[in-house]
Amino acid sequence: MAGQDIKKLLPAGGAQPVNVSGDYIYLKFADRPIDVIIDGGNSGQTRVTMEAGDKYRPGAFEAFEIVNPDTERQAQVIFTVGEGDYNRQIVRGEISIEPVLRNADGTTKPDTRGEIRVNLQPVKLTTEAYSVGDLIDAFERPEFPDSGFSGRKLFHGPDGTVGLSVANSADETGIMLFDPKTNALISTEQWDTSPSGFVQDVCYLPGFGYLYLDNGENLRDMQDNILLDLEEAGYSGMESMDYEPATDTLLIKQVNSTLLVRVSRDFEIVGELLVESIGSTLLDEVRVDRWTGNIMLHRNFDLEEFSADGQYLGNIYFGGGMNFEDGYIPFRNQITTRDGLQIEIHAMRDFTTMPEFRAVRPGCDLMNALTRPDRLPQVSAQIAVEDLGDGIRVSGEVIKAALEYYFKRAAPDDYLDHVYQFDMDRTGNGMPFKTVNSGNRTFAAAAIKDSFDTILPGQLVLVVDNELEMGEPI
Numbered sequence: 001m002a003g004q005d006i007k008k009l010l011p012a013g014g015a016q017p018v019n020v021s022g023d024y025i026y027l028k029f030a031d032r033p034i035d036v037i038i039d040g041g042n043s044g045q046t047r048v049t050m051e052a053g054d055k056y057r058p059g060a061f062e063a064f065e066i067v068n069p070d071t072e073r074q075a076q077v078i079f080t081v082g083e084g085d086y087n088r089q090i091v092r093g094e095i096s097i098e099p100v101l102r103n104a105d106g107t108t109k110p111d112t113r114g115e116i117r118v119n120l121q122p123v124k125l126t127t128e129a130y131s132v133g134d135l136i137d138a139f140e141r142p143e144f145p146d147s148g149f150s151g152r153k154l155f156h157g158p159d160g161t162v163g164l165s166v167a168n169s170a171d172e173t174g175i176m177l178f179d180p181k182t183n184a185l186i187s188t189e190q191w192d193t194s195p196s197g198f199v200q201d202v203c204y205l206p207g208f209g210y211l212y213l214d215n216g217e218n219l220r221d222m223q224d225n226i227l228l229d230l231e232e233a234g235y236s237g238m239e240s241m242d243y244e245p246a247t248d249t250l251l252i253k254q255v256n257s258t259l260l261v262r263v264s265r266d267f268e269i270v271g272e273l274l275v276e277s278i279g280s281t282l283l284d285e286v287r288v289d290r291w292t293g294n295i296m297l298h299r300n301f302d303l304e305e306f307s308a309d310g311q312y313l314g315n316i317y318f319g320g321g322m323n324f325e326d327g328y329i330p331f332r333n334q335i336t337t338r339d340g341l342q343i344e345i346h347a348m349r350d351f352t353t354m355p356e357f358r359a360v361r362p363g364c365d366l367m368n369a370l371t372r373p374d375r376l377p378q379v380s381a382q383i384a385v386e387d388l389g390d391g392i393r394v395s396g397e398v399i400k401a402a403l404e405y406y407f408k409r410a411a412p413d414d415y416l417d418h419v420y421q422f423d424m425d426r427t428g429n430g431m432p433f434k435t436v437n438s439g440n441r442t443f444a445a446a447a448i449k450d451s452f453d454t455i456l457p458g459q460l461v462l463v464v465d466n467e468l469e470m471g472e473p474i
Contacts, residue, residue: 116403120458144174
């Protein structure tokens with residue numbers, strides 16, 4: 001008889017019973033070797049290692065167990081089990097071969113690979129240590145072009161910019177956008193929001209533009225259209241959540257409350273989030289650290305940090321002198337605040353900067369190079385550097401560093417599940433480097449670690465698929 005197909009996804013290092021009887025086991029598909037254990041029946045107890053295409057005839061059995069000996073990666077398998085025999089040796093008809101790529105979990109995807117070439121050149125090798133509250137940088141913002149406007153609240157602007165809402169006594173509203181790398185003013189906009197009264201808070205939502213809360217009863221766009229009627233006054237702050245891995249579009253905070261309203265991209269209330277009460281009143285603003293996804297609420301000179309589901313994570317105490325009432329922008333290790341015309345960037349956590357490199361596309365001028373911000377290197381790749389005099393030895397997560405310096409965005413946790421080839425000019429000991437190639441499997445599927453050493457300046461070559469999605473700007 002032909003038998004029956006059994007599909008299983010085995011966790012890393014995991015085992016699963018298969019309660020099917022027969023006298024043969026044919027491993028039709030497996031993305032890595034699998035152990036099969038049969039206990040009892042005519043075969044006694046046996047353990048064999050099988051690969052795709054293997055057939056095992058142990059004699060009659062009532063059940064068996066399959067084990068994934070790989071302790072780091074899942075295994076996708078398809079068995080055919082039955083009595084008699086099983087042969088699949090003749091292929092009839094036309095054969096169409098379409099190249100596919102295989103992920104670490106055994107799933108496949110179309111072949112969309114492309115090459116990235118990047119030259120990394122050292123810019124700053126010294127590192128700096130910061131403690132919570134330390135001033136990293138500050139600049140004085142220019143006046144808004146239309147006189148009479150004063151600053152209101154800082155917020156996450158589009159594409160990683162620093163946004164500042166401004167207003168005048170006639171209830172008109174404006175926006176100023178600053179480049180977080182150079183502190184330069186990028187653009188300004190202005191709207192007449194006087195029909196709706198005082199603007200409580202502003203945010204930017206991709207695909208919609210700027211939104212604002214009026215006197216606490218309505219969420220509006222800058223054409224004064226009501227997108228959501230909150231039905232009662234008393235909402236004071238909001239935050240755009242339109243970024244990975246967020247599922248909601250907006251969080252809107254109730255005045256002097258721990259209640260946050262969750263709003264969908266269709267501007268419908270989809271739930272409420274009541275963050276854990278931890279004592280005295282949490283004040284009006286709500287902001288999100290887009291690096292971690294954690295919610296930040298302020299209390300005088302403190303920030304209280306909550307997970308995306310509202311669980312209390314702890315207090316960040318700045319020791320006074322910080323102004324959170326004019327909005328703030330938390331991001332990873334730093335926080336941007338405002339004090340009058342002064343915009344300040346402080347350390348939000350204790351941390352040490354990473355070495356800084358310039359990523360240059362081959363053939364581009366140095367003037368057109370993709371550079372990191374001068375103020376503060378923020379790559380997440382763990383690398384160490386050593387000055388050799390005639391070059392810089394870089395060791396550690398070299399692939400991750402190359403991606404982050406090249407795209408100026410954070411690499412996702414699964415970045416190795418999108419990499420297929422890596423080459424560089426020289427290893428850390430100055431010898432030529434032999435290209436690492438995993439074929440149609442990702443580096444993650446092939447268990448290739450991002451642990452290399454190279455000498456820079458030099459060229460790095462990566463082959464990646466187009467499903468690699470980089471994270472927030474860094």
